[in-house]
Amino acid sequence: MQLTGAEIVIRSLQEEGVRFVFGYPGGAVLHIYDALFQINQAEPEREIRHVLVRHEQAAVHAADGYARATGEVGVALVTSGPGATNAVTGIATAYMDSIPVVILSGQVPTPVIGEDAFQEVDTVGITRPCVKHNFLVKDVNQLAETIKKAFHIARTGRPGPVLVDIPKDITAQLAEFHYPKTVAMRSYNPVVKGHPGQIRKAAHALLAAKRPMIYTGGGVVLGNAAPELRALVKKLGYPITQTLMGLGAFPGSDKQFLGMPGMHGTYEANMALHHCDVLLAVGARFDDRVVGNVPHFLQEPRTIIHIDVDPSSISKRVPVDIPIVGDVKVVLSDLLAALEALDRRPDEAALTAWWQQIEAWRARNCLAYTPSDTVIKPQFVIEKLWEVTKGEAIVTSDVGQHQMWAAQYYRFDEPRRWLNSGGLGTMGVGLPYAMGAKLAFPEMPVVCVTGEASIQMCIQELSTCKQFRLPIKIVNLNNRYLGMVRQWQELFYSGRYSESYMDSLPDFAALARSYGHVGIRVDRPEAVAPALEAAFTTHKDELVFLDIQVDPRENVYPMIQGGKGLTEMILGSEEL
């Protein structure tokens, strides 16, 4: 039977098992929206739920958040021209964190492409540097196969966003619909299994270690390898640090977890990372926010084992001694088997001494802060949030000081519970991420930890939350500053607070109420816990916006200045 291109798009999404599409209609995608309407009416049991966002940036962020929370491919649908350009920030955000998202964008009809038609832009050209791959569909007969390829590329290997640009006339033309079961691409064959010889070498190196350290990142979460990682870390008894993107793969409340590494990592994690003699890096890319100054990091001789699905991540910034390319889950279980086969124990005496050293570093208690009963400390808010939610919420964050406090003080014990923009550092992701997560897991508490500056970058999505009845809890750590900017200006620009003050702030509680939500302003420390409790009990089924007035002078510590080494930490304001 012949279908229109628009029907082929919707049928293809059905074949992929897509449940939600986040989008915004417009001229170039009207055929697709019409097909969605008609097919949903005809087959309500196979409904693809469309979530109408208020800005295309949020469409991609919400699809990205859905993907981060579920591990499935998120889908966004936008029109041509401004619809597509608005989506670019979302696409780049997903790209930097390797999140599987398929973006369908409308394009002007094929005959007028290149004629500067109304709402025409070279979407494939604009998005090329920030997608894993993209396509312009020029023949309706290739539409289904192209969508199949897009999903395949997005979810396999190192995941990432894939864009399919579809001209309007293609969505009107007819073609036979045949959705391929599998897809073979001679130019794209990601490696799954790690090299057995390298894995054996890694096993020997790990067992020979005197001062071992395990360093894992977002790849473990993306690769669903948390069970294998836990088994390995428990078997070896070694310390582990997880990057901002990797939090939760190994339980944050476990003794073997030393906290985050890097710029706002803990003292013990950074010292152990710097002084270890064997480093096992798994699904982590030695990002500049993690290792700081590379020559400083390389002063200490150490054997580095690096497991990554993307060969170009290996030895990109730091030379690696034992590279293992492959799917993290597969490689880790092979590494476990190799360790079993060796049937040897780690060096007990050395390990005991190493743990003693680590405990001495840990005793520095670097995350301690000065409590107050007159002004609300942001760290205290996160600690209370952790208590009230029993550590079981999905927490999204925006970007800035609040993001670091959430990462430091909310202990994540499970993967896919912590969603934030680590790579691109996009302010505005928090609320759309929470929307994607809440739609995926309606029964889970979903909290967006944000700041007064970040939340205003996508605040219009409060309207979407109203329409789709999403009872998200928004914790706004309002310090009336671009906090991280102010912190840097204080530390590195002699306190010249150039444009870091957010003047003319709205009354956020009243703003939330105007959208039909619950808005609560909190300005005393003793009101924090009751307000959080109320958000999850009295107002369980409502969106609650907690506008919490926190200490505007509080900074994120520990901190490493950009370009400095891991052992050159600023531990707290008393050290300045």
Add this chain to the structure above:
Amino acid sequence: MRHVIALLVENESGALSRIAGLFSARGYNIESLTVAPTEDESLSRMTIVTTGSDDVIEQITKQLNKLIDTVKVVDLSESAHIERELMMVKVRAVGSDREELKRLADIFRARIIDVTDTTYVIELTGNQQKLNAFLAAISPSLILETVRSGVCGIARGERMLKA
């Protein structure tokens, strides 16, 4: 170090800009880039001449491999290979220079492929040094215009770049 990288890519629109974009986005140097379809019309072959430390070249080949359109990447300069470049030179050819230029072309095994009362167009293929040497042998005042292709490279003997 100078490297000659050969790659096979899907013959699809956008493949060239993906590769050129990769070099500009990551700050790698392109000295020359030559591209044309191959005997298999679904494939294009590119020869890229670039410079960089071993680490940089390793990243370049990894990043090229990572592109979805890329079928195969080989660093030809790792082993014996042949390089050729095509050059056409338009020269002022009047009076005694006409004979001199003809002799010079013979010595370099170049061919004169266009003749007017006042000009020649001379075609020359070879590696870069040979082409440069030819230009150096002609008085600069006689050279009106030059056009050179990028480098094409192929491995010697049995080694092949196949999909």
